[in-house]
Each structure stands twice: as C-alpha cells, then as structure tokens.
Amino acid sequence: MIEPGQTGKVKVLANRTTAFSDAVTLRLQQPAPGIQLPEEVTIPANEASIEFNVSIPADMTPRRISLRYQSTGLVGKYEEELNEPVLNIDVVKP
DSSP states (O other): OBOTTOEEEEEEEOOOOTTOOSOEEEEEOOOSTTOBOOSEEEEOTTOOEEEEEEEOOTTOOSEEEEEEEEEEEEETTEEEEEEEEEEEEEEOOO
C-alpha cells in the first residue's frame, strides 16, 4: 500500500523451478500516468527476489493498480517468455 505522493518498495519473487537458476528480466508496462517505476528490472541468477521503488503522484485518487509485465529468461539456449498481471499496488488515502 502506498499513499499518494509517496514512494514504496515492491518485492518480486522469482518462483523459479528447481531446474532453472538463471536471471529473470521483467519489462514493466506503465500502469497509469505519473507513476514512476523502472521500465526493466532483473532478478539475478540464484537470487530469490528483487526490490524496486514505485512512486505515486500526489494527485492520484485511491484505487488498486495492477502492474503488468513480461518476464523472460533463458532455459538452456532458448528464451522463454511469460506475460501475467501479478503485482497489485493499493493507493490508499493519506
């Protein structure tokens, strides 16, 4: 949960299968105007998660925002992709 005008940390878990330990790259799509977040983050090989900051504009009304992203990683010599809306951020009243 993040208040308007504030910045919060988001933690993303890799949830890898036991046979996969390489890096996973997330390409985040802009969910709403004014929200500040990185366009791309990478969960390093053998790391379980990564954290990044999300800033909410001061004039945003309280609501739930779904962060959509495309995740890619190499499995053997093939690049695998997965699209899913996983991260939800609740913009709450101050």
